[in-house]
Amino acid sequence: MSAKFNKRLASIPGYTPGVPKGQTAEDVSGSDLAQLASNESPHPPLPQVVQAIGSAATSMNRYPDPDATRLRGRLAELHGVGPERIAVSNGSCEILLAAAEAMLEPGAGVVYAWPAFSMYPNLAAMSGADEVRVPLAEGEVHDLEAILAAITPETRLVMICNPNNPTGTYVPSAEVAAFVRQVPEDVTVILDEAYIEFQQGDDPSDSIRLLEEHDNLVVLRTFSKSHSLAGLRVGYSISSPEFRAAVDAVRQPFSVNALAQAAATEALAHGEEIDGQIASSIAERERVEAGFTAIGLDTAETAANFSWVSLGDRGAEIEAAVVADLAAAGVVVRPGRLLGGPGRLRISYGTREENDRMLAALGESLARNS
Numbered sequence: 001m002s003a004k005f006n007k008r009l010a011s012i013p014g015y016t017p018g019v020p021k022g023q024t025a026e027d028v029s030g031s032d033l034a035q036l037a038s039n040e041s042p043h044p045p046l047p048q049v050v051q052a053i054g055s056a057a058t059s060m061n062r063y064p065d066p067d068a069t070r071l072r073g074r075l076a077e078l079h080g081v082g083p084e085r086i087a088v089s090n091g092s093c094e095i096l097l098a099a100a101e102a103m104l105e106p107g108a109g110v111v112y113a114w115p116a117f118s119m120y121p122n123l124a125a126m127s128g129a130d131e132v133r134v135p136l137a138e139g140e141v142h143d144l145e146a147i148l149a150a151i152t153p154e155t156r157l158v159m160i161c162n163p164n165n166p167t168g169t170y171v172p173s174a175e176v177a178a179f180v181r182q183v184p185e186d187v188t189v190i191l192d193e194a195y196i197e198f199q200q201g202d203d204p205s206d207s208i209r210l211l212e213e214h215d216n217l218v219v220l221r222t223f224s225k226s227h228s229l230a231g232l233r234v235g236y237s238i239s240s241p242e243f244r245a246a247v248d249a250v251r252q253p254f255s256v257n258a259l260a261q262a263a264a265t266e267a268l269a270h271g272e273e274i275d276g277q278i279a280s281s282i283a284e285r286e287r288v289e290a291g292f293t294a295i296g297l298d299t300a301e302t303a304a305n306f307s308w309v310s311l312g313d314r315g316a317e318i319e320a321a322v323v324a325d326l327a328a329a330g331v332v333v334r335p336g337r338l339l340g341g342p343g344r345l346r347i348s349y350g351t352r353e354e355n356d357r358m359l360a361a362l363g364e365s366l367a368r369n370s
């Protein structure tokens, strides 16, 4: 007799890591492999953050603070909201999965745009809820009207990824506000802002202010991208206290470890340096986007730390060969077919040298495969 598993297990999508199979990120970091597949920061954590991790390491015999009191307090100050509205998490993914656990079940519905963040399909798969994937509109942007139209009395959860992963496209905050006003109050909207710091059109606090008017809104943020802490896994949500209590109820009490809490708290004390790193990623975005144009490639209009690159009419045919050529040149990118966009590549910005290497290898590969 073999073990019996939950029937839903078979429909949960697996995760394909960005670094080559069989290697951990640790094995490749320090090597000259350009890791441009996971939208990470190319900047190592600040020295003060590394020092805070070292100090926290001396008390590893103790469990971490289950309430992450200091970190939640700092986030509450930063965003001008009460700490009872903040849930910190083991990466922002944990809040997404916890929201599914707390809100979804067979017969309930979840709506999101597609392609969007690759974790969203897990929510319906793990909970047995019904999902509606609403295709992106012209220009690969969220079609908010179509998303509204897809909401039914069964819908409990809507995810809006802004800027969107994998396309990088951004919906202005005024349009998001108009959308949220039209969503029924019993439907929770998770506004996933993992890349919000990289857009330049709006004040990133616009969504936080929107929380004052809408109890059904959840703003999701992460330290993984702009704050260079992907390896430690820290994210957070700002929401109604009820949503926070619900996600806390379905998670283990110590999900954010002590090193992660110390590092994220310290990172918040260095906003200016972090802003400088974000500005340098934005400058690279402009340079890299110009580089794609120079080799004849179109991209979606990005407001994030990555580009969504179309490989042209024969894109789906040549995608695998181009990815292999880039890998041979020591450049790892994300194939679009894994993200709902065959014939495209999602390419994160690395250091200047890594980006130049990527552009050169991509140009050569296109010449070979066209």
Ligand SMILES: Cc1ncc(COP(=O)(O)O)c(C=O)c1O
Residues within 6 Å of the ligand: 038, 039, 090, 091, 092, 093, 094, 117, 161, 164, 165, 192, 194, 195, 221, 222, 223, 224, 230, 233, 234, 235
């Ligand atoms: C849109 C979006 N949301 C959430 C996440 C999850 O980030 P983390 O769990 O590292 O906070 C990612 C990571 O790539 C993302 O792209």
